[in-house]
Amino acid sequence: xxxxxxxxxxxxxxxxxxxxxxxxxxxxxxxxxxxxxxxxxxxxxxxxxxxxxxxxxxxxxxxxxxxxxxxxxxxxxxxxxxxxxxxxxxxxxxxxxxxxxxxxxxxxxxxxxxxxxxxxxxxxxxxxxxxxxxxxxxxxxxxxxxxxxxxxxxxxxxxxxxxxxxxxxxxxxxxxxxxxxxxxxxxxxxxxxxxxxxxxxxxxxxxxxxxxxxxxxxxxxxxxxxxxxxxxxxxxxxxxxxxxxxxxxxxxxxxxxxxxxxxxxxxxxxxxxxxxxxxxxxxxxxxxxxxxxxxxxxxxxxxxxxxxxxxxxxxxxxxxxxxxxxxxxxxxxxxxx
Amino acid sequence: xxxxxxxxxxxxxxxxxxxxxxxxxxxxxxxxxxxxxxxxxxxxxxxxxxxxxxxxxxxxxxxxxxxxxxxxxxxxxxxxxxxxxxxxxxxxxxxxxxxxxxxxxxxxxxxxxxxxxxxxxxxxxxxxxxxxxxxxxxxxxxxxxxxxxxxxxxxxxxxxxxxxxxxxxxxxxxxxxxxxxxxxxxxxxxxxxxxxxxxxxxxxxxxxxxxxxxxxxxxxxxxxxxxxxxxxxxxxxxxxxxxxxxxxxxxxxxxxxxxxxxxx
Ligand SMILES: Cc1cc2nc3c(=O)[nH]c(=O)nc-3n(C[C@H](O)[C@H](O)[C@H](O)COP(=O)(O)OP(=O)(O)OC[C@H]3O[C@@H](n4cnc5c(N)ncnc54)[C@H](O)[C@@H]3O)c2cc1C
Ligand code: SF4
Ligand code: SF4
Ligand code: FES
Numbered sequence: 251x252x253x254x255x256x257x258x259x260x261x262x263x264x265x266x267x268x269x270x271x272x273x274x275x276x277x278x279x280x281x282x283x284x285x286x287x288x289x290x291x292x293x294x295x296x297x298x299x300x301x302x303x304x305x306x307x308x309x310x311x312x313x314x315x316x317x318x319x320x321x322x323x324x325x326x327x328x329x330x331x332x333x334x335x336x337x338x339x340x341x342x343x344x345x346x347x348x349x350x351x352x353x354x355x356x357x358x359x360x361x362x363x364x365x366x367x368x369x370x371x372x373x374x375x376x377x378x379x380x381x382x383x384x385x386x387x388x389x390x391x392x393x394x395x396x397x398x399x400x401x402x403x404x405x406x407x408x409x410x411x412x413x414x415x416x417x418x419x420x421x422x423x424x425x426x427x428x429x430x431x432x433x434x435x436x437x438x439x440x441x442x443x444x445x446x447x448x449x450x451x452x453x454x455x456x457x458x459x460x461x462x463x464x465x466x467x468x469x470x471x472x473x474x475x476x477x478x479x480x481x482x483x484x485x486x487x488x489x490x491x492x493x494x495x496x497x498x499x500x501x502x503x504x505x506x507x508x509x510x511x512x513x514x515x516x517x518x519x520x521x522x523x524x525x526x527x528x529x530x531x532x533x534x535x536x537x538x539x540x541x542x543x544x545x546x547x548x549x550x551x552x553x554x555x556x557x558x559x560x561x562x563x564x565x566x567x568x569x570x571x572x573x574x575x576x577x578x579x580x581x582x583x584x585x586x587x
Numbered sequence: 588x589x590x591x592x593x594x595x596x597x598x599x600x601x602x603x604x605x606x607x608x609x610x611x612x613x614x615x616x617x618x619x620x621x622x623x624x625x626x627x628x629x630x631x632x633x634x635x636x637x638x639x640x641x642x643x644x645x646x647x648x649x650x651x652x653x654x655x656x657x658x659x660x661x662x663x664x665x666x667x668x669x670x671x672x673x674x675x676x677x678x679x680x681x682x683x684x685x686x687x688x689x690x691x692x693x694x695x696x697x698x699x700x701x702x703x704x705x706x707x708x709x710x711x712x713x714x715x716x717x718x719x720x721x722x723x724x725x726x727x728x729x730x731x732x733x734x735x736x737x738x739x740x741x742x743x744x745x746x747x748x749x750x751x752x753x754x755x756x757x758x759x760x761x762x763x764x765x766x767x768x769x770x771x772x773x774x775x776x777x778x779x780x781x782x783x784x785x786x787x788x789x790x791x792x793x794x795x796x797x798x799x800x801x802x803x804x805x806x807x808x809x810x811x812x813x814x815x816x817x818x819x820x821x822x823x824x825x826x827x828x829x830x831x832x833x834x835x836x837x838x839x840x841x842x843x844x845x846x847x848x849x850x851x
Contacts, residue, residue: 333594460848496634520826
């Protein structure tokens with residue numbers, strides 16, 4: 251069912267929702283940007299419509315709400331292992347179409363690839379999604395080419411036009427919440443973009459000669475350009491890699507914990523094995539590994555592309571390395587055969 | 588109840604066999620079906636986890652042959668008979684004995700690479716009627732690095748074993764040279780139907796496979812086992828991924844036709 255709400259109405263609905271859920275949405279952190287006098291737009295817990303940054307793209311994604319940057323699995327005491335406590339409140343995540351498509355990628359790895367991930371599943375079961383409509387595309391986005399510009403599998407959608415908020419609610423439990431606060435009941439179709447300024451042409455993953463592409467010199471430029479900082483991975487809504495860590499608490503060596511921490515295939519040590527061995531030492535090889543994963547081998551394994559075209563990797567790279575540019579080059583190289 | 592695959596369980600150390608100063612085999616209590624070439628994540632709370640291959644198995648136990656090289660494995664060496672370690676698994680595909688039944692089988696192993704295939708060799712050495720023939724080429728750096736002396740002596744009763752060291756003195760037990768140098772000396776009735784398992788460091792597996800093909804082995808009759816950094820063992824952490832393959836769930840054992848396409 252669709253609804254039109256005023257800001258006051260939306261705030262009342264958000265208050266209702268927050269009785270059951272924590273609400274996560276893009277939030278503008280003033281003066282907390284990377285550079286002087288710049289803001290940072292990241293996910294945070296919100297209470298009101300004004301807490302949400304609905305006009306710009308967030309540099310960080312929602313995924314922290316599903317895969318915390320550092321997540322404790324077990325607490326250790328001298329002779330006991332205790333599982334970390336589950337969170338009982340549900341969560342509502344406000345996100346754009348590309349990011350909602352990214353959730354499918356997270357699910358694929360954490361729920362379907364090998365055994366189900368217990369910690370992901372216990373958070374995931376409690377999460378609902380509100381789609382934020384996109385009126386026009388942002389810098390570096392290429393969702394249309396990735397087929398992620400339209401989303402239909404949301405619990406509700408939210409669009410803001412002329413100070414009015416438009417909601418399409420698909421989760422019937424919420425209808426009363428919106429209905430109680432609505433000005434009008436009407437059909438609402440969330441807005442989406444049909445074109446982006448950046449365009450990518452994708453390689454044909456059925457015919458690509460991976461060995462040849464890997465050996466192509468196109469990756470060499472990244473040996474020196476890329477500084478292996480990993481920001482492209484940490485800002486990517488589809489990256490899922492982590493490292494397991496055991497730690498001692500410094501004040502009490504007998505206690506400690508086992509946790510997982512986000513990891514990046516662009517950063518040193520990702521492949522290190524005992525005795526000094528490691529793979530993909532050159533940064534170009536890491537770039538190649540990442541790009542092929544996003545637009546070649548993930549599709550070969552799961553049937554659809556991993557990258558959702560959000561453009562955040564390009565937004566955040568300190569060396570101005572363009573992922574979409576690399577994909578286009580890869581497609582040319584792959585065609586040459 | 589949903590199971591937490593990350594939750595390790597306690598397993599008692601039934602016995603410890605010392606091969607070298609840095610390589611011990613821990614026989615651990617375990618009830619359940621395992622395959623040679625699968626692995627467990629062995630852990631010590633506050634130190635961490637390490638993937639370790641199953642080097643042998645039997646009623647109520649699995650054997651893990653561990654080389655001490657760092658944080659976790661050093662700590663494991665502080666554990667003895669009667670103590671318990673945390674383990675979770677088994678993970679990975681392991682070797683499928685049916686791939687080798689009724690064939691002329693050769694196993695080429697380098698160093699600790701012998702441990703994931705030890706279960707396969709043990710099985711066919713004890714059930715020699717299930718293969719046409721069994722040959723083993725086991726290579727080590729030096730005589731003091733040799734693992735599984737007693738097993739090798741037992742295997743020799745029913746199979747041809749070539750024990751070789753990279754350098755040192757040859758005696759009638761042990762020859763000199765890399766494993767690859769011994770491959771051309773092997774004799775088969777019909778090499779095009781013979782099967783081979785090659786396990787060891789990446790370069791050793793590469794050159795041994797090439798050498799096997801030179802004497803007539805078909806690619807599809809060669810199997811290798813890969814080792815990569817692994818944090819989860821269940822297709823989540825991404826560390827072991829190569830191309831479209833997760834070594835922990837799709838491997839670590841690969842037929843060479845797939846194994847050769849994996850480029851790090
Ligand atoms: C499928 C598989 C089977 C293995 N079988 C055996 C075996 O039978 N016997 C044996 O002695 N060793 C085996 N290894 C190697 C063993 O896992 C490493 O030596 C061990 O993880 C080192 O841990 P550490 O903490 O002692 O060393 P550190 O150097 O302190 O380890 C640092 C980190 O790197 C990781 N790591 C280091 N080396 C490896 C590696 N080769 N593979 C995966 N992760 C690594 C560890 O998880 C750890 O987090 C196997 C590895 C794999 C992947
Ligand atoms: S690879 Fe880049 S564009 Fe694609 S989903 Fe990840 S951050 Fe977005
Ligand atoms: S953000 Fe840029 S410099 Fe940093 S690892 Fe990614 S490509 Fe390299
Ligand atoms: S070990 Fe984690 S994905 Fe393979």
